[in-house]
Amino acid sequence: MENNKKISSTKLISTVGLIILMLWTAFPLYWVLNMSIQTPLDVISYPPKFVFDATLENYSVVLLGRAWLGKYETVQTDFPRYFLNSLIVCFGAVGLSMLVGVPAAYSLARYNFRGKENFAFTLLSFRFAPGLIVILPLFVIFRRIGIYGTYHGMMLAYQLITLPFAVWLMRGFFEDIPMELEHAARIDGYSWWGIFRKVDLPLVAPGIAATAILSFIFAWNEFLFGYILSSDVTRPVTPSLMGFISYEQVLWGQMAAAAIVTLLPSLVLAIFIQRYLVRGLTFGAVKG
Amino acid sequence: MELRRSFWSRNIALLLFLPAFLLTVGILVPFGYSVVMSFTNFNLTTGTSDFIGIGNYLKLTRDPEFWNSLKVTLLFTVGAVIFEVGIGFIAAYLLNLGLLGQKIWRTLFLLPVMLPPTVAAIMWKLMMAPIQGVFNYLLQLVGFAGSEWLGGSSTALLSVILIDAYVFVPFAGMIFLAGVQNLPKEPYEAAAVDGVSNWFTFRKLTIPLLKPVILIVLLFRIMDCLKHFDIIYAATKGGPASATMTLSVQAYYHSFRWTNMGYAFAHLVVLWAIVYVLSYFLVGQWKKAVSEVHGG
Amino acid sequence: MKKVAWLISVVGLVFLFAVAFAQEDPLAYYQQAKINWKAFEGTQLTIGLNKHPFTESLRPLLSIFEQLTGIKVAYVILPEEEFFEKLLIDLSSGGGIFDVYMTSPMFEWRYQYAGWIEDLNTYWNNPELTDQAWYNREDFYEKPLRANMWDGTIAGGLGQGRWNGIPVMVEFFCQAYRNDLREKWGLTVPTTYPDLLDTLTKAAELGKQEKPQVYGVANRGIKSWSTVHSGYFTAFSTYGQKDLNPDLTAAINTPQAKEITKIWVDILQKAGPPGWPNYTWYDAKQNFAAGRFYEITDCDFFAATYENPAQSVVAGKTGYALPPAAPDGNITSNMWTWSLGMSALSKHKEAAWLFLMWATAPQTMLDGTLKYDNFNPTRKSVWENPAVVEKTMKWGTKPGEYREIVDAMYAKYGDIRWTPNPDVTALGDIWAEALHEAYEGKKPVEQALDDAAVKINELMTKWKK
Structure with a gap:
């Protein structure tokens, strides 16, 4: 009896705790979603409106550049183009990182050579370096060699975010494959390439997918690199969201709609790799 | 035969490694450039870039703004990390109890990690707006006085920490959850058989076993907070006064606003050195903890 | 007799048609100029623009320029802070994406020293490129025009030497208040700063009874020189104060400077928006237009928004007044002007000049103001244009109230109050931080200003001879 009471009170406290946690997580998201389907007058009304006539006008303006009701302030945003820019740059950057990073990770996991750990740490330290320290010189250098504001220039710069990630995470995945498997394959007469292709790759394929998707999300969320190294034509979506602050008024509704659309790719991708997400977020330190 | 194989595998190792190595060296070039420029009086307005030795660093030691931004950076880091680790731990506990709908809650809990930090900052700034924001409205509805949030020097740093925590509590929480x-x-x-208290088990068993996981959260959060730029740039630009002026934001003022590049680089090099040393230490600790726990 | 009248009316009609027809063709006006508009056909220009009503007024007109000259115009529009940062990066890297960009005297002073902005005099004095009579430069109000000229003398030389930019809009800083609430609450329009403090404190108290609450006064407060620039500098210079002494030491901490700063900080603490240091001009404007403030002491041209019923609930309820006076009766206002300047790195400078000529020609500026609400205009012919007069006469509690203020500003009170020097925006940033410290009660006003003065002195050392 005593014991039962204790258990139920712990359960009660835990449930309340969980509810608070979920409110904290969900409320801001709910609020942005809310704003994204409000008219400009509803968005700035006070007290804030929880009940209102929903409209998809903001999305229409942001995505199609069209106001169906005609009473909307629009701002020239080129949002679809920014979205496409982000897709191009992030896919490119992740592709390059995987191309370069997977072999390097394999090499780090399987072979011993001098300076290996130093190299690995240097690479990781890029992930921790303040962005501004590289970005100003990169800007100057890019200008000089003529790749400022180009897609491939940005893909290169984004390696700072995606490459350490790809290498450290993939290294963990490769280290998980027992050496015995490779030894067995070697005895069967496979070359290293054969082993890599037939033994390792199938085993790390989900890991590669998870790594790629996570790198993609990190690149997508990056602000500083996209802000400074892009031209108006190649500007990615994250810095462009600031552009909904116009002189006439802040287009909160449209900004919210754009923020929701910006969130979508990460969300969809993240659902695919939920199982590997945790592991990826820790550079493979924790097996999720 | 064995010898030849190892020769080849060594070369293959290097070959596989080469592109990443080159890219790394390539990335080091701009770092080097910044370090070199931090020893000059590089200023875009006057057009000078003369070598002035350690002049910028000497100036830093006498610059109260620098010391203040160092202080703010550390306060922000300590505050955010305590918050994120604390709430993250509680969240991991709550999400591991097997309460109804646990799978859904776990997915929902993770969502804010997907938000670009600048977007989170803009969202929160709007909700925190003292006059028209929804937070003060709700607070006043239940009888509290509204807060100045980002606009008050006593609350701004806390507000910024709150925004950072919103995005990164899930990060800490999910890692702890996986660890648990x-x-x-x-x-x-065995402990249950011995009848030791829950607190004792937690202290003597759980914490040591989770040490690698705790270290990895600390590593990532401390480093990200020390170099933090995005959220403060979007939310306060370092204000009010210099209440949220971190080193990165201070460097942004010196460079993009005041064209004083050499001095800005000196700030960044100092920050980089701090980050480098600290992360080196933490990575070492982490590796040690991993081998202690997993015995290899 | 009847026949003659008939004939006259026919001739008149034909003439009217001719005029109407001529006006149908928007190019005809520009083609009257003795300028070979087609000289740079096929060139492409890139224009850097800030998000601003002027930009919105220019954009729809650009096709006329493209037809007229055969020059293609690409433009980049960025929000203000981002715009200046990107522009700085672009110019400093020596690359030069932009041929023409929006700028302002305070920025031109830096750009001139860094060698990033072209002297327009060269092109103005080139008869091949310019028809001075047609362009009619005298039509510009003198204050904004000379604010964009500087001979490079630190702390002097304004209105002489290089011509850095052509002003396209101008703003002064006045009082705008809720006349309906003033009548309801029995307040008067303040004429001195202690009076302003008193009135706004009362308004803030009375506003607590309103649903939703009405606050005292809106004014921007972000950590930037622009916070100093608007209402505060207007009060500051009204008290006869300057930012710098002639020897380039800071003058922001004189006894009178401290006195007015105390009043100003007092106003903000007692009647300002909560969280003032994070308050932007668009918050201020939007919330005043939403009826959440009794008064706003920021840009005068925000009137265009307040008086537009689609964007504002205070249209027709707003009164306008000159800023309050100093004890000696003196009134001054600071002035801001957006201008178009030419990048020194441009590879198409002549074509860029043609663009400047077109964009700031009387007709283009009139179209911008009349059709697309670019206020306040910088050309007399635009401000005095009957249609513009008709539109702006209605602003205020009595006919012509707003116009009178702008006229008085141009005639007497308004001018650029900053001391010309390349680091003026950095100086302003430091100063804004001092205002924050005082507002937050971190330091007394006196100490905040004294400390800022030390920093400003250090900043200015490099410009002393």
Whole structure:
């Protein structure tokens, strides 16, 4: 009896705790979603409106550049183009990182050579370096060699975010494959390439997918690199969201709609790799 | 035969490694450039870039703004990390109890990690707006006085920490959750048989076993907070006064606003050195903890 | 007799048609100029623009320029802070994406020293490129025009030497208040700063009874020189104060400077928006237009928004007044002007000049103001244009109230109050931080200003001879 009471009170406290946690997580998201389907007058009304006539006008303006009701302030945003820019740059950057990073990770996991750990740490330290320290010189250098504001220039710069990630995470995945498997394959007469292709790759394929998707999300969320190294034509979506602050008024509704659309790719991708997400977020330190 | 194989595999190792190595060296070039420029009086307005030795660094030691931004950076880091680790731990506990709908809650809990930090900052700034924001409205509705949030020097740093926590509590929480799920069962069963208290088990068993996981969260959060730029740039630009002026934001003022590049680079090099040394230490600790726990 | 009248009316009609027809063709006006508009056909220009009503007024007109000259115009529009940062990066890297960009005297002073902005005099004095009579430069109000000229003398030389930019809009800083609430609450329009403090404190108290609450006064407060620039500098210079002494030491901490700063900080603490240091001009404007403030002491041209019923609930309820006076009766206002300047790195400078000529020609500026609400205009012919007069006469509690203020500003009170020097925006940033410290009660006003003065002195050392 005593014991039962204790258990139920712990359960009660835990449930309340969980509810608070979920409110904290969900409320801001709910609020942005809310704003994204409000008219400009509803968005700035006070007290804030929880009940209102929903409209998809903001999305229409942001995505199609069209106001169906005609009473909307629009701002020239080129949002679809920014979205496409982000897709191009992030896919490119992740592709390059995987191309370069997977072999390097394999090499780090399987072979011993001098300076290996130093190299690995240097690479990781890029992930921790303040962005501004590289970005100003990169800007100057890019200008000089003529790749400022180009897609491939940005893909290169984004390696700072995606490459350490790809290498450290993939290294963990490769280290998980027992050496015995490779030894067995070697005895069967496979070359290293054969082993890599037939033994390792199938085993790390989900890991590669998870790594790629996570790198993609990190690149997508990056602000500083996209802000400074892009031209108006190649500007990615994250810095462009600031552009909904116009002189006439802040287009909160449209900004919210754009923020929701910006969130979508990460969300969809993240659902695919939920199982590997945790592991990826820790550079493979924790097996999720 | 064996010898030849190892020769080849060594070369293959280097070959596989080469592109990443080159890219790394390539990335080091701009770092080097910044370090070199931090020894000059590089200023875009006057057009000078003369070598002035350690002049910028000497100036830093006498610059109260620099010391203040160092202080703010550390306060922000300590505050955010305590918050994120604390709430993250509680969240991991709550999400591991097997309460109804646990799978859904876990997915929902993770969502804010997907938000670009600048977007989170803009969202929160709007909700925190003192006059028209929804937070003060709700607070006043239940009888509290509204807060100045980002606009008050006593609340701004806390508000910024709150925004950072919103995005990164899930990060800490999910890692702890994974760590907790991977805990071995046997020691706990033994402890239960011995009848030791929950607190004792937590202190003497759970914490040591989770040490690698805790270190990895600390590593990532401390480093990200020390170099933090995005959220403060979007939310306060370092204000009010210099209440949220971190080193990165201070460097942004010196460079993009005041064209004083050499001095800005000196700030960044100092920050980089701090980050480098600290992360080196933490990575070392982490590796040690991993080998202690996993015995290899 | 009847026949003659008939004939006259026919001739008149034909003439009217001719005029109407001529006006149908928007190019005809520009083609009257003795300028070979087609000289740079096929060139492409890139224009850097800030998000601003002027930009919105220019954009729809650009096709006329493209037809007229055969020059293609690409433009980049960025929000203000981002715009200046990107522009700085672009110019400093020596690359030069932009041929023409929006700028302002305070920025031109830096750009001139860094060698990033072209002297327009060269092109103005080139008869091949310019028809001075047609362009009619005298039509510009003198204050904004000379604010964009500087001979490079630190702390002097304004209105002489290089011509850095052509002003396209101008703003002064006045009082705008809720006349309906003033009548309801029995307040008067303040004429001195202690009076302003008193009135706004009362308004803030009375506003607590309103649903939703009405606050005292809106004014921007972000950590930037622009916070100093608007209402505060207007009060500051009204008290006869300057930012710098002639020897380039800071003058922001004189006894009178401290006195007015105390009043100003007092106003903000007692009647300002909560969280003032994070308050932007668009918050201020939007919330005043939403009826959440009794008064706003920021840009005068925000009137265009307040008086537009689609964007504002205070249209027709707003009164306008000159800023309050100093004890000696003196009134001054600071002035801001957006201008178009030419990048020194441009590879198409002549074509860029043609663009400047077109964009700031009387007709283009009139179209911008009349059709697309670019206020306040910088050309007399635009401000005095009957249609513009008709539109702006209605602003205020009595006919012509707003116009009178702008006229008085141009005639007497308004001018650029900053001391010309390349680091003026950095100086302003430091100063804004001092206002924050005082507002937050971190330091007394006196100490905040004294400390800022030390920093400003250090900043200015490099410009002393």
